[in-house]
Amino acid sequence: MSFVHLHLHTPFSFLDGTSSIGQLLDCAASLGFPALAITDHHNLSGVVSFMKEAERTGIKPIIGAEITLSEGGGHLILLATTRNGYINLSKILTRAHLSSQRKEPHVAIDYIEKHHSDLIALSGCEKGKIPQLILNRRFEEARRVASHWSEIFGREHFFLELQSTFRPDQPRLNRTLFELGRELGIGLVATNNVHYATKEEFQIHDVLTCIRTLTAIDEPHPDREINGELYLKSYGEMHTLFKEFPNALLSTLEIEERCEKFTLSNPGPPSFDAPGGDSFRFLRDLVYEGARSKYGNITRTVEKRLEYELSIIETLGFTSYFLLVWDLVRYIQSRAFRYAGRGSAADSAVAYCLGITKVDPIARNLSFERFINPQRAHNLPDIDIDLDARYRDKALEYLTEKYGEEHVATVCTFYRYRARAAIRDVGKVLGFPENELDKIAKLIPWSGADEIEEALLKYPELRNLEIPEERFTRLFELCSALSNCPRHIGAHLGGVVITKEPIITISPLQKSAKGIHIIQFDKDDVEQLGIPKLDLLNLRMLSAVEDAVSSIHVREEEFDFDRIPLDNHQTYELLRTGETAGAFQLESHAQRSLQRRLEAENIDDIISSVALIRPGPVQANLVKPFLMRRKGRKKVVHPHPKLEKILKKTYGVVLFQEQVIEIAVEIGGFSPSEADSLRRAMTHHRSKAAMEVIGRRFVENARKRGVKREVAERIFSYIRAYAGYGFCEAHAAAFGDIAYKTAYLLRHYPAHFYTALLNNQPMGFYPPHTLVTEARRRGIRILPPDINASMIDYAVEIGNIRVGLKQIREFGNTDLHAIVTARPIRSLQDFLQRVRMKKNLVENLILCGAFDRLHVNRRRLLWSFMDRPSEEPFYLDTPIHRIAPKIDDYNQMQKFKLEWEILGFSPTTHPLALLRDELKRMGVMSVKEVKECGETKAKVAGLIVRPQRPPTRSGRTVIFLTLEDETGLLDITIFERTYQSYGHLIFTQPLLLVEGKVDRKEKGVLIAEKIHTINSTPRL
């Protein structure tokens, strides 16, 4: 005898299911259940993992969902008996989501009636319509509904659901349902409405329920269960509970039998309507056309490579997919949207010839197998396209229009509990004061919800909060229990799936907060199912580039960003100074430090830079050997002559994934596909045993090819040290290209480039005040906002930067346009008579200096309407000079503070400039002085910019931060010991004084020894 749970919630019921899918299936397996159903609220998000885990545990998966019927129709369980039933369920769920308010999906029974085939319905928990009517003693109606639904689904396909969880009304309800079933000939089914695997998890589930219903732990709420009975009960337990209704247990097996086991097949990419009907031939023609324009003469090498790639593309059935991406890129080009292909797609010469990517993989000698490996189980060509952030939606619209709404959707993302969200959500339920939670949540670094206590001990800024442990223990325990639990669903920023069959054959659709259609599967699910996705990503840097280029074009029409020479020595000079704040990928503290030491000379150096400053190479300690060899301080010795060709560009260091593949091919005699599989194996399972197996094979193969054992072992040790940490060269090359070219803009067109960066905030590494300081240091004047001269956006004004009106706090589009259209404005009075604007906005305009050219005294101007009501727009009817005759203007410090508050920086001065005299008296140097002095010790003060805690090889903490004063940026390194003593200041103070040693090896870096606050700090 046995039993099957047909009503079960996983964490994908979002805050209404506690145990992970793996845990639930393990538990079911240990209890000896042959099958298990998944029935989350309104979604199938858990289905892919559920099927996978079911396979692992040898349990038959039954797929369903719990839906809510419209007009108070209550809960209903639907189970799919076939793949067709699954599609119907997906349609019903899509309808529920798309026709209802977001977060309140529901669907009418009439709609279900049209799509009921191959579905079995269970009447649901106590929130179901029939149980509700019975509990309210409306028996006649209950009978009518039951008989109606039994007609809709067919008598065989509809069951009255009994639950026995010791709720007070249950015995009466179950007896009535039993009688109703007997009278109408409807079957009964026993479920336990499972929400967690074991009884112990009830408390965690209860906390989730409180979070979901915004209830405090000591407050009642009807959704909170009175007991912990909703766990995965054993057959024995269910048998005891349903002694009176043995048939209700039996029917679970009958239903299980009727539910076929099915898989979700890949709906495939849409077939592409090629002229002439032969799409492969069309693709081939396009590729050769592109090749001719890119290479001119098609050499034997080029032809061989293209033929090889094309044959794999054809064999694997990716022809349509490539044509689809080509078509999209053609559209993007026709609209002149700035774009760049990134990722491993740049390993493909076909992608290059089609214009999808801009890196020539033949010239760079990049292996195609990193992109498509004919031997990989999941052969997904993943193509990523970065787009000017303003036009990503346009590209998506184009796809939707071309392939139809039913065939294009965005992949979802699950927001899972990590430390911050867990502290806030659980803390609120437990009744902790919000400011207390806020303090911890703000300071805790990015970490898992199960790492909080560890973090509190480790980080001085958290230790310093002096959190009373006993009071918080329970909170942190609960946070830990919620670690990784999905909290809600949202749209993925890039992933788009385009399918031949309508998408709902795979997943229901729902709306994201922004209103776009998303599927209920995330990118891992999609990959698991083998559905190719296209990543369309917003890249604000491309928007900034576009803006910079169009403003350069005003003066210099022939300027072409794409044809910037790659050997501009002034650009390399700039890179060597490390003063690259603003340049794409080259602006972080670590990158600038690398640039100072690297002294790049060519684009290969830049491409290596992009790949070097990543957690992998940093942890694997690749940076130093790379630099030593690059600068000739250590000889590059290749243990085997064949390595020279492969590792020459990286000075004998294995830096790129493609190099691993090549080494495995050239030395180990692997086929390219085998070699990529080896690379993946190293990336994914870095277990010692697995590595040894791979190593033995590599050495054996190499020996057969005449390589000495020691040499082969040594070469393998290179690969092992790298162990999949490395970076895809194609991706580095795509990014390196943009990186270098933005550095070129920074060197030759700084005003245009900084203007563009300021217009596209938030983006990049630095806040506007740092960009403004850097621009000023380059001799560019920052012109204050001006009521007549400022545009809405920042603009270049004769080599200087005019602050745009949009930078002023609280201004919306309407207000900005009102100002621009009212010009010329002759006085404040004139302005107020013609433009209706709220008082606080006018105040902001005055206080940031926008009226300075019309009225010299900001304070007097402000006085002129001090007594006006604050919210209402108003007119100034009395001339200003009559209102406030004699008032002194603000002093410099006051002006500065107000500007900082309203603009986020001061156009005229820097906070450190205002403190300079006093700092001098204290023996504090400016950033410039530190960089130029020959001293070994220095004291310097500045604004704290972007403190970072990168991973290190030793696992010890190192903090990198940048100090900004009026003369520039100084990088500070803080080692563990100093950090442990002063760390609490770093993340809480805007401005600090640092004492330390000037790094002898690297000019322009200070190693901190002592850190102080500054007493007379202007409040920022």
Ligand SMILES: [Zn+2]
């Ligand atoms: Zn329910």
Ligand SMILES: [Zn+2]
């Ligand atoms: Zn339920």
